[in-house]
Amino acid sequence: MSVITMVFVLIHLLLGVASSLVIHSIPWKVPCPHQCVCQIKPWYSPQSVYREAPTVDCNDLLLTQLPTSLPPETQTLRLQSNLISSVDQSELEGLVNLTELDLSHNSFISTRNLKITDLPAVLSLHMEENQLRHLPEAAFSGLPNLQELYLNHNRLRSISPGAFKGLGNLLRLHLNSNHLMIIDRRWFHSLPQLEVLMTGGNPVDTIQELNFKPLGSLRSLVLAGMGLREVSERALEGLLNLESISFYDNNLTKVPKEALQKLPGLKFLDLNKNPIQLVQKGDFRDMLHLKELGLNNMEDLVSIEQSAMENLPELTKLEITNNPRLSFIHPQAFQKLPRMESLMLNSNALSALHRQTVQSLPSLQEISLHTNPIRCDCLIRWVGAEDDKPVRFIEPQSTFCSEPPELKARRVKEVSFREMADSCLPLIAPNMFPSYIQLRHGDNIALHCRALAEPEPSIYWVIPKGLRLTPSTRYGRYQVLTEGTLEIFGVTAEEAGIYTCVAQNLVGADTKSLTLKVEGSGRAQITINQINEDSLQVHDVTERYALLSWHTGHNIPTARISWIANGSLEDHQKHSIRILAGTRGFNLSRLQPGTHYKVCLHMGSNDTSCVHLRTKEEFILHLWADLTHAILLGLSAFSMIVMAVRACQLRTMYDWKEYEKTHSTILTQEAMAFIAPVSLQQDKDKLSEGGGKALSDAKPAQDVPGTEKETF
Ligand SMILES: *[C@@H]1O[C@H](CO)[C@@H](O)[C@H](O)[C@H]1NC(C)=O
Ligand SMILES: *[C@@H]1O[C@H](CO)[C@@H](O)[C@H](O)[C@H]1NC(C)=O
Ligand SMILES: *[C@@H]1O[C@H](CO)[C@@H](O)[C@H](O)[C@H]1NC(C)=O
Numbered sequence: 001m002s003v004i005t006m007v008f009v010l011i012h013l014l015l016g017v018a019s020s021l022v023i024h025s026i027p028w029k030v031p032c033p034h035q036c037v038c039q040i041k042p043w044y045s046p047q048s049v050y051r052e053a054p055t056v057d058c059n060d061l062l063l064t065q066l067p068t069s070l071p072p073e074t075q076t077l078r079l080q081s082n083l084i085s086s087v088d089q090s091e092l093e094g095l096v097n098l099t100e101l102d103l104s105h106n107s108f109i110s111t112r113n114l115k116i117t118d119l120p121a122v123l124s125l126h127m128e129e130n131q132l133r134h135l136p137e138a139a140f141s142g143l144p145n146l147q148e149l150y151l152n153h154n155r156l157r158s159i160s161p162g163a164f165k166g167l168g169n170l171l172r173l174h175l176n177s178n179h180l181m182i183i184d185r186r187w188f189h190s191l192p193q194l195e196v197l198m199t200g201g202n203p204v205d206t207i208q209e210l211n212f213k214p215l216g217s218l219r220s221l222v223l224a225g226m227g228l229r230e231v232s233e234r235a236l237e238g239l240l241n242l243e244s245i246s247f248y249d250n251n252l253t254k255v256p257k258e259a260l261q262k263l264p265g266l267k268f269l270d271l272n273k274n275p276i277q278l279v280q281k282g283d284f285r286d287m288l289h290l291k292e293l294g295l296n297n298m299e300d301l302v303s304i305e306q307s308a309m310e311n312l313p314e315l316t317k318l319e320i321t322n323n324p325r326l327s328f329i330h331p332q333a334f335q336k337l338p339r340m341e342s343l344m345l346n347s348n349a350l351s352a353l354h355r356q357t358v359q360s361l362p363s364l365q366e367i368s369l370h371t372n373p374i375r376c377d378c379l380i381r382w383v384g385a386e387d388d389k390p391v392r393f394i395e396p397q398s399t400f401c402s403e404p405p406e407l408k409a410r411r412v413k414e415v416s417f418r419e420m421a422d423s424c425l426p427l428i429a430p431n432m433f434p435s436y437i438q439l440r441h442g443d444n445i446a447l448h449c450r451a452l453a454e455p456e457p458s459i460y461w462v463i464p465k466g467l468r469l470t471p472s473t474r475y476g477r478y479q480v481l482t483e484g485t486l487e488i489f490g491v492t493a494e495e496a497g498i499y500t501c502v503a504q505n506l507v508g509a510d511t512k513s514l515t516l517k518v519e520g521s522g523r524a525q526i527t528i529n530q531i532n533e534d535s536l537q538v539h540d541v542t543e544r545y546a547l548l549s550w551h552t553g554h555n556i557p558t559a560r561i562s563w564i565a566n567g568s569l570e571d572h573q574k575h576s577i578r579i580l581a582g583t584r585g586f587n588l589s590r591l592q593p594g595t596h597y598k599v600c601l602h603m604g605s606n607d608t609s610c611v612h613l614r615t616k617e618e619f620i621l622h623l624w625a626d627l628t629h630a631i632l633l634g635l636s637a638f639s640m641i642v643m644a645v646r647a648c649q650l651r652t653m654y655d656w657k658e659y660e661k662t663h664s665t666i667l668t669q670e671a672m673a674f675i676a677p678v679s680l681q682q683d684k685d686k687l688s689e690g691g692g693k694a695l696s697d698a699k700p701a702q703d704v705p706g707t708e709k710e711t712f
């Protein structure tokens with residue numbers, strides 16, 4: 001349990017207690033017990049008062065009982081690592097100034113063998129690493145002035161409600177690493193002065209309401225390594241002077257924000273090593289004295305959401321490090337943190353840190369970003385911008401770009417502003433969610449999908465049926481939350497299949513898919529033989545583009561369209577583009593007039609459907625376009641606005657926001673979507689490889705903002 005020890009040391013440092021490192025010792029000329037060493041040694045009282053203490057050191061001597069003829073001036077008696085199983089008052093009689101008695105790592109089975117009736121000078125008793133199983137009533141009443149009591153690493157299963165009776169001066173109580181299953185509030189009634197309580201490493205899975213109520217003087221509480229799953233709202237009530245609390249290494253899945261609100265004086269908070277997935281809006285809010293917060297070593301943490309930390313006027317240091325899945329920090333995650341100086345974000349899975357995040361911290365002095373897969377594009381460009389207020393980078397020599405390939409292994413600080421791309425494609429971190437999940441019938445699950453990009457990307461999910469679900473929608477057993485999390489409630493065999501998250505902005509899109517298997521529902525449903533259903537239809541052909549649509553009852557993240565002009569076998573006449581998941585239509589543009597095309601939709605290796613079409617001759621352009629348009633309008637019950645211009649044109653020609661509104665209901669998601677290829681010749685190679693990132697080169701899809709259901 002060295003971890004607990006470390007936490008203990010940390011707390012000591014936090015509370016400004018000097019540890020009694022042996023710096024010097026001077027000889028003490030007295031008749032010393034056989035094999036023991038007698039010296040004057042530095043000693044600190046539990047309240048950090050320094051003394052030079054006559055010390056008898058009999059550690060590691062295989063003693064089975066106390067040595068005889070101890071010098072009466074002895075203040076510190078060390079008997080660590082012996083075989084002593086009982087001590088009698090008579091053996092210590094006459095040691096009127098004995099202040100510290102160290103019996104750690106001995107053979108005590110019961111405190112009944114600690115037959116001390118009155119040693120009023122003793123301030124510190126070490127009984128750690130013995131084999132105590134139970135503490136009876138008034139177990140230490142012979143030590144009325146005790147300030148420190150160490151009982152860690154015993155086998156305590158039970159402690160009587162009045163075990164600590166008579167210890168009204170106790171300041172520190174160490175109960176780490178025992179077998180306690182409850183923490184009993186009654187223990188604390190006799191400990192009104194207690195300042196430090198360590199109960200870590202006990203299998204206490206719940207803290208009852210008002211569990212610590214009598215401890216109004218407590219300054220530091222360590223609840224590490226206890227398997228805590230939750231901390232109820234009133235669990236910490238009454239700890240009005242608590243400054244430091246550690247929840248290190250528990251099973252908390254959420255920040256216990258209600259409980260923390262009951263700690264008005266909290267300065268140091270350690271939530272390290274808990275299975276928290278999201279730090280959510282309001283998790284840390286209005287904690288007026290919080291100075292340092294640790295969210296490190298969290299295997300499951302994926303995202304720090306908008307307003308996760310808000311109005312923490314004294315927060316100066318935030319450590320969010322060594323979280324292997326943490327890939328997203330919302331640009332507005334931190335709000336009203338006027339004194340934040342030190343932001344530690346190293347060793348996560350961050351591809352970027354948004355400029356806004358940094359700008360929202362007016363007192364920021366240093367930042368640590370090394371050991372992250374930084375993508376050197378427009379999002380991280382602020383690092384090299386000279387006009388910015390200087391923020392010191394910790395270990396800049398090991399803060400590298402890992403993307404794009406041409407900047408790989410360059411130091412982020414050394415890449416000039418100009419070298420970094422203007423565009424920021426959406427990027428869904430590879431470890432945001434696994435690519436395969438197996439659930440049992442009836443399970444619930446939340447799949448988080450976030451992406452950083454500039455402009456801010458929109459996110460949607462495609463479910464196995466091929467439907468798109470955009471944020472803030474509910475559909476059957478599904479719900480997509482505003483931030484991009486897909487929740488599935490009570491899965492059945494119906495929900496098995498392929499899920500795809502798509503993040504897109506004007507510049508492009510990124511996707512990530514997952515196969516969900518539901519136990520007992522056979523193989524994850526990867527549907528084939530759907531050729532008829534998927535068959536491709538042509539809706540409009542002009543001289544330079546053709547509108548295509550298809551129907552599909554399932555999600556195929558790897559769909560692709562290919563086309564060949566005039567039956568040519570030459571490579572430059574063959575084209576291919578990947579289709580975003582959830583898309584059911586495509587504007588095949590940049591075609592040549594008067595040309596025959598064979599267009600195929602590939603939904604899987606054996607599922608291809610093709611059509612032949614001929615583009616109009618250029619000279620009859622106007623007539624035909626008008627006619628077709630009129631006919632289409634007359635025949636179909638909805639109107640379409642399709643955007644399929646190059647992104648750069650789009651940016652100047654349209655206000656993208658206007659179109660985003662159309663993503664709000666299931667009806668519009670169901671409707672047809674179109675994508676246009678960029679430059680066919682250029683992108684042919686990249687796109688035909690079918691890699692996920694190639695999609696980024698495709699244009700964003702656009703839902704039809706109509707209100708009627710798709711009728712194809
Ligand atoms: C105990 O401490 C007091 C005060 O420091 C001192 O006067 C006294 O001599 C000490 N007694 C012994 C037995 O050392
Ligand atoms: C914490 O939760 C995990 C997973 O649910 C479980 O395997 C583990 O035993 C729990 N730990 C404790 C101490 O309860
Ligand atoms: C296809 O053939 C037609 C007629 O032969 C020709 O006008 C057209 O330019 C050709 N298109 C391409 C892309 O080669």
Ligand SMILES: *[C@@H]1O[C@H](CO)[C@@H](O)[C@H](O)[C@H]1NC(C)=O
Nearest residue numbers: 526527528529604605606607
């Ligand atoms: C595709 O068809 C071939 C031959 O008909 C067959 O061997 C193969 O298993 C099929 N692949 C899939 C994924 O169905």
Ligand SMILES: *[C@@H]1O[C@H](CO)[C@@H](O)[C@H](O)[C@H]1NC(C)=O
Nearest residue numbers: 545587589590642643644645
């Ligand atoms: C298809 O794309 C072409 C070329 O980008 C564009 O001019 C045309 O308006 C688009 N068609 C529709 C129906 O949006």
